[in-house]
Amino acid sequence: MQHIQLGTIDYTILIIYFVFVLGIGWALRRVIRSSDDFFLSGRSIPAWIAGLAFISANLGAQEVIGMAASGAKYGIMTSHFYWVGAMPAMVFVGLFMMPFYYGSRARSVPEYLKLRFDEKTRGLNAITFAIMTIFSSGISMYALAKLLELVIGWSFHASIILSAVIVLVYIFLGGLTSAIYNEVLQFFLIVLGFLPLVLLGLKDVGGWSGLTARLATVATNAGFEPGAWSHSWRYMDAPSHNPMGIEWFGLVMGLGFALSFGYWCTDYLVVQRAMAAGSMNAARRTPLIAAIPKMFMPLLVILPGMLAIGLHASRGGFLPIGSDGQPNYNLAIPMMLAHYMPSGVLGLGLTALMASFMSGMAGNVTAFNTVWTYDIYQSYIRPGRSDGHYLRVGHAATVFGILASVLAAYGATRFNNILDMLQLVFSFVNGPLFATFLLGMFWKRTTGHGAFYGLLTGTVTAALHYGLTISRGAVPGIKGGFLGAVLHTYPSEMALNFWTALFAWTGCFVATLVISLLTTRNKTDKELVGLVYSLTPRLKEDYLPWYKRPLVLAVFVLVVSTILNVIFW
Amino acid sequence: MRLDVRFPIGGMFTILGVLLTLYGLASDQAIYARSLGVNVNLWWGLVLLVFGAVMLGLAVRAVRRRPSANTDSAAP
Secondary structure (H helix, E strand, C coil), X not given: CCCCCCCHHHHHHHHHHHHHHHHHHHHHHHHCCCHHHHXXXXXXXXXXXXXXXXXHHHCCHHHHHHHHHHHHHHHHHHHHHHHHHHHHHHHHHHHHHHHHHHHCCCCCHHHHHHHHCCHHHHHHHHHHHHHHHHHHHHHHHHHHHHHHHHHCCCCHHHHHHHHHHHHHHHHHHHHHHHHHHHHHHHHHHHHHHHHHHHHHHHHHHCHHHHHHHHHHHHHHHCCCCHXXXXXXXXXXXXXXXXXXXXXXXXXXXXXXXXXXXXXXXXXXXXXXXXHCECCHHHHHHHHHHHHHHHHHHHHHHCHXXXXXXXXXXXXXXXXXXXXXXXXXXXXXXXXHHHHHCCCCHHHHHHHHHHHHHHHHHHHHHHHHHHHHHHHHHHHHHCCCCCHHHHHHHHHHHHHHHHHHHHHHHHHHHHCHHHHHHHHHHHHHHHCCHHHHHHHHHHCCCCCHHHHHHHHHHHHHHHHHHHHHEEECCCXXXXXXXXXXXXXXXXXXXXHHHHHHHHHHHHHHHHHHHHHHHHCCCCCCCHHHCCCCHXXXXXXXXXXXXXXXXXXXXXXXXXXXXXHHXXXXX | CCCXXXXXXXXXXXXXXXXXXXXXXXXXXXXXXXXXXXXXXXXXXXXXXXXXXXXXXXHHHHHHHCHHXXXXXXXX
């Protein structure tokens, strides 16, 4: 493959970005005086900054590259991840869950589990979460370094070491504040870096109508109705009518409910940003403010993939063909950059790609160092030390977390299957978590044993379901069916994942409910004040101007995402 | 009061905006064949410049409104 040629101007832009990233860390180094400053920004971040960091931490390279790839593979249906998946979940976490996360003064999601349930539930969550963050950080590092090697010809080692060192320096100096500030900078850079690409692409194909015409060719070539790539709901009546291979029920329940609520409402990577907010109201508005730009992200990350596949169909050879004979969907954004961007904005686009990579990695590292220090080290290894001691441990954990991610990235080059397997196992562990939180926050009768064994049941349910079913055309193994007997064949991998999440949730929900009823409560009503809905005084918001009320924002977000669903129906 | 994040954001985009605008004016127009004949460096450079200037303006206004902001930095 021909490498993209970068000019002096492109490297200059990249270097200016690195200077600002490191400069933010340097400017914030004096702010860090306690472990609370380092891990939680001293709980003083304004809502809009926390909100932009909330989506930026999620806007890693895998999100940007992966959503563009899905845009090419499935068309506008990919927007379900946003308008059906993320939106309701982000509204729910802001309106209903943040009062307990923030109000309990827990410093992390595992710590909330400790306060609400017991030590073993916290331990299970903290340990699996800590390992998982390292692996996701490593895998995303691997993915981007591979991509840059392929597209620009940069050395794999140089990409990994350069980005690891930069992320290490700015987190080490300025802790979570530095990560959050950089995430806000990265957010704007990603938007302003990819927008010219989308505008030029749209101009080239003749706007939305021109794109639809080209996508009709893509759809008919694949054996679907002409509108299958440009309508998000119209072909959702049966799995065989759309490229994602899922019907509306599996999508709404599996993706919209189980997967999305599981991620946005319980993943400490994003929740940490809201916990760092300056007040209860700011914390509740964090995910709601984040939802506003998030609604329009499909324009920026899915549309380039759709443009790329449209051009691929009408002009031929736009995307390189991979070893499986299919176009290499992961190259949608880099190929668009190479095709449309002259030196100058090309450097800006590549810098945006680097930024997305670093924001995802920094998000994982800051979540890891906090969970490691508070929930593992302070809880099980060395409790009762001075705050300065834990601050030093936090610094050490940052170095360790980055080194371990680098190792995981190199591991991925040699043992790719093992890492995929690990990610799969963690998805089984994480899948059921939302059921635990839902019962824990809204039913005071939920017990510690119920939560712990419910989580294990959910994990086992997920593994059993995944092991006994498979997606069409897949070889039994990592893609499902590893338990020998195949009881059901799903039309696509997506459908298998959505249903696995739903099974995990249901298994956990039922088991937690039953075990809680069979065991005695381990927390009194008094201990659960601020942790459970029925025992916590309602928040008063009358004093706030209307535009600062979480409910107003929530209604706005839901109305606009409904309109977007209708427009692209 | 710690660093207002709008300063580095505004600063970076102002610098990038100036750089791209100047490059757009100075560069050989032939390179814009791939961007459909649009001098995308010039136009996008101006967009970045305006965005950066607005961010800097907001940050400066916030400092002016709270002139004591730098003295109470001891408050957490």
